[in-house]
Amino acid sequence: MTLPPSALRRRCDPAALGFATTAELQGPAGVPGQARAEDALAFGLGMQREGYHLFAMGPVGVGRHSLVRARLEAEAARRAAPADWCYVFNFDAPHRPRALRLPAGQANAFRDAMARLVEDLSAAIAAAFETDEYRNRHREIETELAERQEHALNDLGARARADGIALVRTPSGFGFGPFNKAGDGVMEPEEFGKLEAAEQRRVEQRIDALQKELGDLLHLMPKWRREAHDKMRSLDREVTRAAVASLIEELKAAYAALPDVQAYLERVKADTLENAAAFRQAKEGSEPPTLFGMPLPRPEGMEGPFRRYSVNVLIAHDGANGAPVVSEDHPSHAALVGRIEHIPQMGALVTDFTLIRAGALHRANGGYLVLDAAKVLVQPYAWEALKRALRSRTIDVRTLGQELGILSTVSLEPEPIPLDVKLVLIGERLLYYLLHAWDPEFAELFKVAVDFEEDMPRGPQDDALYARLIAGCAQREQLRPLEAAAVARVIEHQARDAGDADKLSVRVQALVDLLREADHWAGEAGRAAIGAGDVRRAIDAQVARLDRVRNRLQEHIVRGTLLIDTAGSRVAQVNGLAVLQLGDFAFGSPHRITSRVRLGSGGVVDIEREAELGGPIHSKGVLVLSGYLAGRYMPTRPLSLSATLVFEQLYGGIEGDSASSAELYALLSALAGAPVKQSLAVTGSVNQHGDIQAIGGVNEKIEGFFDLCRARGLTGDQGVLIPQANVKHLMLREDAVQAVADGQFAVFPVSTVDEGIERLTGVPAAEIHARVEARLEEFAEQARAFAQSAGRKPWRGAKKK
C-alpha cells in the first residue's frame, strides 16, 4: 500500500484561517506552546524564598531570552526601585571601605553634597585661620615660646656676664668664653694665657658649670616647644570646630532619617578636626607629585587629602521606575561581582575606595539578573563567584588576584553589600542536567526549572493561534503584513521544522528570520503584503545558501562516483538512507548497504564497528539483527553463520539504528538469494521480533532519495519504505508530494520485516523465510560435518570466541 498525497503533507487551508492579511490580527497574549515555561516563570518570580532562582532551559531560538525578559520587565515594573549604594572611606580601617545604603536616587545627590561640603570646609577653615583673632592667638603662643626660650638664655647669659663670662652663639649652638678686660668681647687666647693659673682654672670651672646649666636648659626646650605645639593644635581644633560644625550639622539634618549616613558624617567631622591643616594647605595650592621631573598620575576626583571624603557611587537609580532587569553579556568574574581598579604610582599599583567598580550583581541588586549559563561557565571562577554571592546573599568585591592569592600589591577588602536578586540562567537542557548531576550546589540554588518546548501541538484551532503568533512577530519586527496564503505556507514550514505533521515549531528565532527574509523578497518584488510566493522564495533561498554539500553529494551519485542504483534488482544490496546535519541544514542521502554471508560462527559482523566508523547505537542495531536471525530461524540450534554488513563508500562514520531494517533486508536477501529492487530505498529500525520502529529525519530521507531519482528521471516505480510509525511525521516538500500525486514516486509505510521484504523483493515473505531457514540449516549441517571431520564440537569454537 502506498501513502496518498494527503498523508505526505498536512496542508493549512488559507481560507480556513479567516483573514485576508495579518494586519487584521493581533499577536497572542502569551507565547503559544510555552505554557509550562510561563507557569514556571510565574512561580519562580513570585517565590521569594532562598534558592528559588531559575534556570530557563531549551534549545536556542525558542524565545527563552525574549519571554524571560518580557516577564521580568513586567514583574519589575510592579516593584519599587531598590536602594542606591556607595562606598565611602572607612576612617577606622582604610583598607575596608564602608558600604553606604541610600534611598533610590539619592546617591548622586549625596556625592555632590559631600563634594560641596569639602569645598565649603576648605573655604570656611581657611577663612577661620585667616582671622585676626586666630593670628593673634597663634602669634601669642609663638611669642610666648620664643620669650620663654629667650628669657632663659638671657638669664643664663646675664649670670655668666656677672662672672665675666660671655655667651657666644656658635654654628651649632652656644659656647661660653671669658670677657676681655674692656668687657666688650671675648678674651684673646694670648690674654687668657697671661692670666694666673688659678684664675684660668676658676674661669674654666665656671664655664664648665655654665655649660652644664645650658645643657639642662636646652633639654627643657623641646618640652616647651611641645607644650606650645599642643596649645597651637588645641587652638586649631577650636577654630576648625567652629568652622566645621555648622556645615556638617546642616548636612546631617538633610540625612536625619539615615543612621548610617549620620554616623559617617560624624566620623567626617572628627576627621576634619584632625586634619584641618590639609584644608589650609589646599587653599594655598599644591604641586602635583613628580618623579624625576615627570608628573605622577593621580586618581580623578578630589585632590589628595580630600579623596577620603569623596563618595564612590556604585549604583544609583536616579529616575528609575521599578526594579532593575540586568543582562550581562560578558559574565566574567569581574563583570559579575565588580572589580577594584589600580593605578600605577612610582612603580607600584595602588588603589583606594574610589576605584571600586560595580558588577552586574550590584546593578541587578533588588531586581533581576539574566545570564547565559554557558557564558558564565566558560569564564574562569565566574560560576564559583556567582554561587558564593547567591549562597551568602552578599556581594563581596574581590579581585581574581585576591581570590587566588597571587596579588602582591596593596588592595582593599570592601564591606560586602547585601544581595537581593532573582537570577535567571538561560541555557541548553544538557547544561541543566549536567550541572544538576555534577554540582551539588546547583540544585540548592536553582530550584525552578523553566523548560521551554521546541514545538506545540497542531490541533484544529492551533493553525489560527499560530497565525496570530506570526502576525505578532511581523508587527513587532515592523514587517509587511502576510497574506493568508503566506501564513499557511509559513505554518506548513513550521510543521516541517518540527518534523511532525501534528506539531508546529516554536523556534521563534527561525520563524522571525523566515518572516524577515520573506519581507525582503516581497520588498524586492514591490509588494505591499507578503505573499505565499515570497515565503516559498525565502525558504528556497535559505536552502540554496546551504545545500552545496548536498548537491555535490548528489552529483557524485549521478555521475557514478558513489555507487547507488535506482533501477534494477540485486541480491544482498539495499539502498539505505542517512541524514546529514550540517549547521542549520539537514538533508537525506542514500547509501548502499551490502551484505555477504558464509559458513561460520561469528554471527553478524558490523564492518563499520570493526573499522571504528560506527557509533554505539548503530552497533546495537546490528547486534539486534543477530537476535532476530537466531530467534526467527534457529531458536534451538547454534547459528553457524558469519555475515558481514557494510555501508559502501561511507568514510565519515555512521551513528543511529535507522538503517537496521535495511541491513536486515540485505542480510535476508543474501541468505535467501532474493534480489532487492534498487528503485526503492529503506529507512527504519527493527527490533528482535521483526517489528519496524520509528526513526528521525523521515522527511529529509525521503526527499534525499526523491531528489536522486528525479535527477536520474522518475520512473514511477521508485519510492521509499518508511516505518508506519513515522507517517504522522510526514511533511514532505511540495514537489515530492506532487510527484506522488502524479504517480511518479511512492512512499510505503511498513510495520514488519515481512511487509518490507515482500515490497523489496516481490517475493512472499513466507518464501523468503523458508529460503533463509534452509540456507541456515545448510550452514549448520556443513558446520557439523566440518567439526566432526576436525574432531571438534561445532559449538566449541563459538564458545571460546
Next chain:
Amino acid sequence: MARREEEVRIRRVIACFAPGHAARPEAAARLARELEAEFLGLFIEDVELLRFASLPFAREVGLASALPMAMSLAGLERQMRAQARLLEDALQAIFGPAAPWSFRVERASPSSAVEAALAEGHAPALLVPPGGDVRAERRLVRRVELTTAALREWMEGKRPVLVLPE
C-alpha cells in the same frame, strides 16, 4: 609707614649670612628678582666667634644634642668656608650669569660688615638679617638711625630692615 614703603623703590637687597644660621638664600634672591634690585649676599665671619674658637678650652653646647663639644679654630674656619661655598653655588644657580648679583665673605664684626656694605651705595636697600624672614614685616629706618648698637640688635632678629637714604 606702609604708604611710604610703597613709594620707595628698593634698589638693593643685602642678604646677610652667618655661621649658625640656616643658609637659605632662595627667598631673598627671589625677592630681589621680583623687585629687579641688585642682590648682595654677605657672608659674615664673625671675628668674635673666631676669637672664641681660638681659646684652648672652647666648647659649644649643641642646640639639638644639649651636649658640650670641643671647638677648634681650624674646624670653625672649615665650616665657614664650606657654608660660604654652598651659598655661592646656590646663588649662582638661582641668578645665572646675567643678573646683577654678587657674593662676598667678610671677616669682621657683623655690624661693621653691614655698615661697610651699606656704605657702598646710597640707594634704598633692604637688609635681611642672617636667618631672617623676608616675608616678615619690614622696619623702615633712615641710614643715620642705623647705629652700631641698633645694627647689633637687628642682627639678632628676623625682620628685614628697609634702609632709606639719608
